[in-house]
Amino acid sequence: MPFKSITHDVKGELGSISRKGKSRSLRVVQDSLVCINAFKQSCWATLPYELLRDVLMRIEASEVTWPTRKTVVSCAGVCRNWREIMKEIVKTPEISGKLTFPISLKQPGPRDSLLQCYIKRSCNNQTYYLYLCMFLAASNEDGKFLLAARKCRRPTCTDYIISLNADDVSKGSNTYIGKLRSNFLGTKFEIYDSQPPNVGAKVTKSCSTRLMYAKQISPRVPTGNYPIAHISYELNVLGSRGPRRMQCIMDAIPTSSSELEGVAPMQTEFLHSNLDTFPSLPFFRSKSTRTKSSQFGPLSSLRDGMLVLKNKAPRWHEQLQCWCLNFNGRVTVASVKNFQLVAFAKNVVVRQEQQENVILQFGKVGNDVFTMDYQYPISAFQAFAICLSSFDTKIACE
Template identity: 70%
Template structure:
């Protein structure tokens, strides 16, 4: 029996086990054809023990098991086939520990595999291409990973945000589950909050982005202390970045100007040898505990500052232009590219010319979002959400 046949049989076995025991949907098949997405493991799972107990893969020698899982991880390089990698990690504890070792962070692999990957910095030498679908009626925004180079594919669902208007501000609640977007859910991972004018925004993470992060007091955290809500409520609201849009004295004749101060990312992260904090676990119920995070001491003080790349005026087209390399096709005031600001303390160089995040319109309610190191998919999505908000004083 060839090794390829073994892996093929193993995948079929994993698929049958996952269908019987996982509390998760793998593959295509949501409510509507336009919403066909691939969902992977986003919450702790329960396994159908009896189904796996009688499986021929239950008692594999550790050396052989590691070799098999290593080949599966290496062969499934993109979604939707990469769902088998997520399924392997949910079979049992030993399989999960091996897969956690084999699956590299997006910074090293350029792949998004598990939900925690959405909180980890993107790749250094490439970009991750995503797109956002807006639903004006429901006031929701869905983030998808592009499966192909085409701008019209269905993509793999990553995150969803719901807009909540309040008297003095606007909140965008960000969740891993399109069917559960409440702050009391275990799938809640953060939010974006704006001021009344829509000129200043704060990004909050549901768990600490690095060691020593302080939580912002909110109604949800006060309720946790009073034990008035479910113990599975998110850990809290940790400010990780704030966004400022400058007043536009030219009105509609000039482009927007924005600045993002990434409190959770040191300015030295973009320099050679620099390191950005990397979360490795998603907490769901412990306000006092910290996740395992790689954050090196001794880095330069101060957070990374991102500024939008200044467009140039095109005389023939009579509009402001940026080179989006074919990823943006519709002119819009919402389009932007973010680069590292020289104000970070280092001399302007090649690292400050790299586009870290670009966002642009390609249809009535369809937008592209491409990001790279040192920001994560969650941070990039939150920054892009700020562009959707109405800005009374900026346009």
Template identity: 55%
Template sequence: MSFKGLVRELREMRDGIGSMSRRGSEGKLVQSRARSQNALDSARFLSGFVQQSRWANLPPELLLDVIRRVEESETSWPARKHVVACASVCRTWRQITKEIVKTPEESGRLTFPISLKQPGLRDSPTQCFIRRERATSTYRLYLGLSPALLGENGKLLFAARKIRRATSTDFVISLVSDDFSRASNMYVGKLRSNFLGTKFTIYDSQPPNDSAVLPNSRSSRRIHSKQVSPRVPAGNYNIATISYELNVLRTRGPRRMQCTMHSIPVSAIQEGGSAPTPSGFSNFLEEQFSVLSVAKSKDPIVDFSSTSLSERPISVQSTGEQLVLKNKAPRWHEQLQCWCLNFRGRVTVASVKNFQLVAAVDPSHQVPLVEQEKVILQFGKIGKDIFTMDYRYPLSAFQAFAICLSSFDTKPVCE
């Protein structure tokens, strides 16, 4: 049977099941499930068809050389999308591309979505900027040197929406700018504040490493009433806590903040130290990418079987202590009559939101002074609703973005 004949048969089977199930509410449910299942079956068939095509049957040596040349030639966005396109051809191409593409720590490049959860470069910062939209309470993170270059080499990394609640404020973080539902595949985490806006908790949608396990949480997601993966827990992982010091006397001065990274040991900033580096998404976003890209359905694909949250922070895997970041103390400039920090030209507008974070290290850890003074994350204003964000190892783009989002919340007792 030809390819067109198989597709036609699948469509007739879907229509037949749909026409037989238009009887009452129970019939509508059967129709919805059958339509979704047929769409997924069609997608799996098409995926298998591509897998057996001449593209998948190229000699491994030739295929490896082609993908390596593409990866080395495309160093920045938007040309970097050609590397992602190679990984979308079929399973064989995807596996080879994943082997060739290195982590941001090694290459300094952000390629796949998982790169946003992996630590950045050690020697130089990854430069990004944030654009704020007041009307929609939306914040977009772009990869690029400046907003002026957005059309040339800018790349949308994350989008966040601010949601005010009675006792807290949530910043829901997504991979896209038009879907902030926790039931979406695009959901990557969130930032939640307390009532006063002095303490924030960063929640990740997946564990910081592949071996972490979330306790006291149901371990199943559903795709059209079918369990997908028993190893995927529903809920959020508490990976960091951000605290702003209370300013009870209302004296003038910059904000003072402290970030406790529950998943990163303090040894990560030492020579030879390492931070958790996830190798892939723990949900089925990557596993079902080729299927869902073909099976377009009006029904929602993903649903969490539990909405409970885990308030217990993820502990570091080693016996060492957790990494703590503190804002670098500014100096008072007598001529300008303001507090100043050296942002090396990346910040041009004075703002209470501007900050630089360095490691707060106990003398017993014997960390070199140069590592203690190294700026791990800096954030500052360069224009109306435009801010720069530069981060480096051991922080990831997701962790850095979440920390910067805490600066946008109202803090009446910190100003």
């Protein structure tokens, strides 16, 4: 039976009964109870678990790419049983190389290949959109939307608010997942996650955190500022010509994750809990007990145990008279923003293959279009935030 007919039957049985509510004040409660009863009476409620799992596995295997992969997400939204089965069937991006559920954006990319995305810039409203798919110059259609970021200028810094919703890019939204903050010169950046990336992560005290909790729409969605990475661009004091030199310290990823058998931390779901069970809110603490932020601290000394990414050094092309990197056809326009990041280890002899293994590459292909390809051990959210730092104006670096 085609999947469309399956979803049509389920939605028909649930939807036809749910529209019979008489009182508007009780309609929400009545609809939920009727939907549950309707599903229990349907033929899908009595389907054996093994058979249902086999059907869902066939659907997941057949729907490989977007937009057809939305049927996998639809299956997970039918009921709790279907959702639990789909969560077991759908593999993480590290294994499958696919982005299926929103939490996939917080999980490390594939190990064996670069996951290809692209960013579209809107100069009118200072917003950046991340899409999944290879960019084709002959196509004007957008791929699968992943993330959006809006630039917010402040007197002493610049914030890039990152959201799952392209139409609501704000800190008070339930779709807010993190931000990127720069210093005044645009040479140092810090990436914040809205939720703890690992056990024991500490929230950073800031005015924006207080504002976030004050404007929070739903008390069931805890939101904070957890620093997960620091980015530093080397100052060009002498004004010599050349490409930008950058360094990224990933606070939440160990150095060993870049090895063949290395493991990077991975978020499995978005946290949804009451504020009573959430760790002590930072704006309740006194001034003497606040958590000090390492924001824009010195990055010259590498922190032990943390993954460090550095831009791959380009080579000078005599015939073209420019600096060149091999982007394998993914970048077509020369720009100071283009870069490739590889793993770097202090006082350790890094293998040649590890030096050549590009973890993140970013480059220009059009007036306001840029490709972004990433892989394990960083996530789409982390890669997007790092690329946003390249858009910021850097007077002291150029």
